[in-house]
Amino acid sequence: MLARDLAVTVPTVDLDTDGVAAVRLLAESHLPGLVVLDENGRPHSVLPGSQVLRFLLPDYLLRDPALTHVYSEQAADRLCSELSRYRVRDVLPKKPHELPVVNGDDTTVEIAAAMARLHSPVVAVVEEGRMVGAVTTAGLLDRLLEVA
């Protein structure tokens, strides 16, 4: 099996997608993370689900965990359901990082190694500079265990 055989179509976001849309997309798609495209439609990064949660939290709560304890149950639910006005570009890590991207003709070993090394639950599959789909950890495991 090659990456192009394993790639499935996934919804994507771009750098200016707002937090409300990104959170809803993650919840509805049941994906473990979102592929972020740049202005040319090429993969820019992958935002794992845990980092999509940053849209739910004011910045000071991420910097100072002790402050998360001051909210009552009701205030916490309200805060989390308000969603911030951040855009995708605001919650991406600042330093450049290696992209979780594989080529269409990459093998299962190359896909698994990329996910493991980059700690990414999703990799984008690219052919001739265009994203043709994505592979998730769950999707990869399902197909490998079929073969086994």
Add this chain to the structure above:
Amino acid sequence: MLARDLAVTVPTVDLDTDGVAAVRLLAESHLPGLVVLDENGRPHSVLPGSQVLRFLLPDYLLRDPALTHVYSEQAADRLCSELSRYRVRDVLPKKPHELPVVNGDDTTVEIAAAMARLHSPVVAVVEEGRMVGAVTTAGLLDRLLEVA
């Protein structure tokens, strides 16, 4: 909502679970990661799905990505479906790290902040030293969006 209301029962592994069992459990449970318990039944760590893939790959492939390119499609599928003889303790990060664990009476803000800060798609919920369940990013988002 508090962590104890959001906690769902999840299958767990221990430090001596072998790679075959861990990979099958992840694939069958459709969880984004596995909670690892220590010998006293307390949460030891969370192994995200991307790290469970390490069971599929010989160590030298993780250390030297260039070597992943030498396998043919068939050899790659065979390698990945063989599964290594590692145990959970072999693929956990060597340095101690903060545990993705919340208390039963922690709020949604505390759960979301723990997931975002520790980059963990699963947190274990503990009451009186015992694990009573776990919350996934997807589970948390589903419940928060119901309320919104």
